[in-house]
Amino acid sequence: MKNLLSKELKLCVPTQTWIFVALSMCICIPSWPVMTSYIYVIAGFMPLFPIALANRDLLYTSILPVKKTDVVKGKVLLMCFLQLVSILWSIPFAVLKVFMSASMPPEDLYPELGVNPALFGFILIMFMMFNLIYVPWYYKKPDTKNAAAQLVSMFACMIYMGIITAVFIAVPGLADFINNLANPVSLGVNIGILVAGLLLFIGGSALANYLGGKAFQKVDL
Amino acid sequence: MSNTVLELIDVTKRYASFTLDHVSFHADEGRIIGFIGRNGAGKTTTMKAIYGLIEIDEGSIILDGKSVKKDEQDIKNDIGLLFGGIDYYPNQKVKTLTSVTKSFYSNWDEALYRKWLKYFELDEEKRIKELSNGMKVKYGLAVALSHGAKLLILDEPTSGLDPVSRDEVLDCFMKIAKMKGTTIIFSTHVISDLEKCADDIVYIQKGKIVKAATAEEFKSGYLKVEGEVNSLTSSLKDKIGHYREHGNKFAGTIPAEYKNDFASYDVTEASLEDIMLFIERGVEDEESPF
Numbered sequence: 034m035k036n037l038l039s040k041e042l043k044l045c046v047p048t049q050t051w052i053f054v055a056l057s058m059c060i061c062i063p064s065w066p067v068m069t070s071y072i073y074v075i076a077g078f079m080p081l082f083p084i085a086l087a088n089r090d091l092l093y094t095s096i097l098p099v100k101k102t103d104v105v106k107g108k109v110l111l112m113c114f115l116q117l118v119s120i121l122w123s124i125p126f127a128v129l130k131v132f133m134s135a136s137m138p139p140e141d142l143y144p145e146l147g148v149n150p151a152l153f154g155f156i157l158i159m160f161m162m163f164n165l166i167y168v169p170w171y172y173k174k175p176d177t178k179n180a181a182a183q184l185v186s187m188f189a190c191m192i193y194m195g196i197i198t199a200v201f202i203a204v205p206g207l208a209d210f211i212n213n214l215a216n217p218v219s220l221g222v223n224i225g226i227l228v229a230g231l232l233l234f235i236g237g238s239a240l241a242n243y244l245g246g247k248a249f250q251k252v253d254l
Numbered sequence: 255m256s257n258t259v260l261e262l263i264d265v266t267k268r269y270a271s272f273t274l275d276h277v278s279f280h281a282d283e284g285r286i287i288g289f290i291g292r293n294g295a296g297k298t299t300t301m302k303a304i305y306g307l308i309e310i311d312e313g314s315i316i317l318d319g320k321s322v323k324k325d326e327q328d329i330k331n332d333i334g335l336l337f338g339g340i341d342y343y344p345n346q347k348v349k350t351l352t353s354v355t356k357s358f359y360s361n362w363d364e365a366l367y368r369k370w371l372k373y374f375e376l377d378e379e380k381r382i383k384e385l386s387n388g389m390k391v392k393y394g395l396a397v398a399l400s401h402g403a404k405l406l407i408l409d410e411p412t413s414g415l416d417p418v419s420r421d422e423v424l425d426c427f428m429k430i431a432k433m434k435g436t437t438i439i440f441s442t443h444v445i446s447d448l449e450k451c452a453d454d455i456v457y458i459q460k461g462k463i464v465k466a467a468t469a470e471e472f473k474s475g476y477l478k479v480e481g482e483v484n485s486l487t488s489s490l491k492d493k494i495g496h497y498r499e500h501g502n503k504f505a506g507t508i509p510a511e512y513k514n515d516f517a518s519y520d521v522t523e524a525s526l527e528d529i530m531l532f533i534e535r536g537v538e539d540e541e542s543p544f
Contacts, residue, residue: 036357036358039354039357040354040357040358043350043353043354044343044346044350044351044354088342088343088344088345089341089342089343090342090343092307092337092342093342093343095307096305096307096330096335097330097355097358098327098328098330098331098358098359098360098401099327099330099358100326100327101306101307101326250309251309253302253307253308253309254302254307254308
């Protein structure tokens with residue numbers, strides 16, 4: 034597993050992908066919908082797969098002494114790694130946003146899901162959705178399926194993000210409740226969403242790996 | 255008696271327009287096996303099947319007693335596979351690609367790798383795209399030999415190489431097979447390469463194995479015949495494959511059992527190329543526009 038991830042990081046990640054991962058720092062922008070910052074890491078996957086194809090990565094990895102399904106596992110590990118890096122990288126900027134927002138007049142701020150554990154739970158669910166839609170689809174036919182799989186899985190994530198954002202704006206008091214971490218009930222809900230997000234992210238990505246591997250097994254290289 | 259390293263039993267793979275049809279042959283330790291057939295005959299498909307890159311529909315492939323299907327990871331440790339030369343990640347340096355590759359092999363021998371680099375005069379600082387075709391093949395060989403591959407599967411390793419580089423690579427194959435006991439299966443369209451170094455020949459045509467035998471046995475089945483056109487009767491002409499005329503002279507290939515029929519002509523040993531042309535082109539089709 035370590036070898037696979039190390040191989041992906043050394044050979045497969047173009048600079049633009051790292052730039053997109055770093056864009057999760059946009060979370061610090063006040064009144065900018067918080068979840069938007071994490072769509073960028075998904076957009077950063079756009080060049081990842083076509084570049085790997087151009088470098089004959091599928092054949093190279095398949096020739097290494099690994100199972101054919103490990104070709105998929107390597108990419109899923111990389112995707113999860115980059116997604117988690119984008120979250121970790123954004124944390125200091127999220128704290129900055131809290132300070133910046135505190136100094137702004139309340140009328141300039143709209144009710145939104147703030148920087149709290151629930152946010153990261155929702156983000157992890159979004160990443161899981163992307164992985165689960167994209168990976169099995171792409172590995173059915175890696176030569177041709179990239180564009181369609183990317184667009185549909187990204188679109189699904191944007192709809193999900195839009196719904197979450199809209200719900201917190203539309204339901205009166207919901208944003209205040211979820212952002213009030215001093216309230217033990219709110220804190221419990223926050224932690225519950227984070228744990229659920231983490232479990233779904235791990236389980237969904239593992240399922241994406243399994244389904245992608247199963248599809249790729251049938252692909253003749 | 256040599257140990258059998260690789261055995262293919264009734265390997266079948268069906269595509270819409272092509273079938274690899276019950277392919278069976280074996281490869282013994284330390285032998286060089288020339289795998290020949292025309293384009294699209296199924297050579298690359300067979301090689302990919304041996305390595306598990308394609309899923310076969312029927313049959314089994316056994317390497318050193320292990321099944322390719324069940325022991326995929328183990329088996330890959332024992333095989334070196336090269337399609338032409340190494341051309342993955344052309345913008346990466348040789349040393350970067352090696353550092354990634356070697357981390358996957360449990361039996362990687364770094365000191366041996368260094369020796370092969372020196373022997374092949376490979377510069378690790380060069381990017382893959384900066385290597386010549388010959389160097390790409392040599393780099394692939396250096397990697398394969400440094401993880402102790404018992405079997406090398408090489409698809410057209412000498413294509414695009416100049417005669418000197420080709421000779422060097424073939425020389426290297428012979429040394430590896432003889433001194434290290436490595437079995438080598440290689441396909442090529444440069445049939446003269448096989449004359450130089452193949453111990454065994456496996457001939458595939460339209461997805462089926464026509465013959466798998468030692469090179470001597472394979473060649474003993476055919477003869478080259480030459481003579482004057484005027485002296486040739488039509489019944490004898492019909493027995494000649496890949497028949498061609500030049501002035502008053504003719505040449506062609508015949509199955510060895512017709513040797514006595516051609517006693518009055520120049521009958522010599524057929525080359526592998528003559529045999530290939532005989533098998534593929536056969537006797538001239540009467541409905542040919544020519």
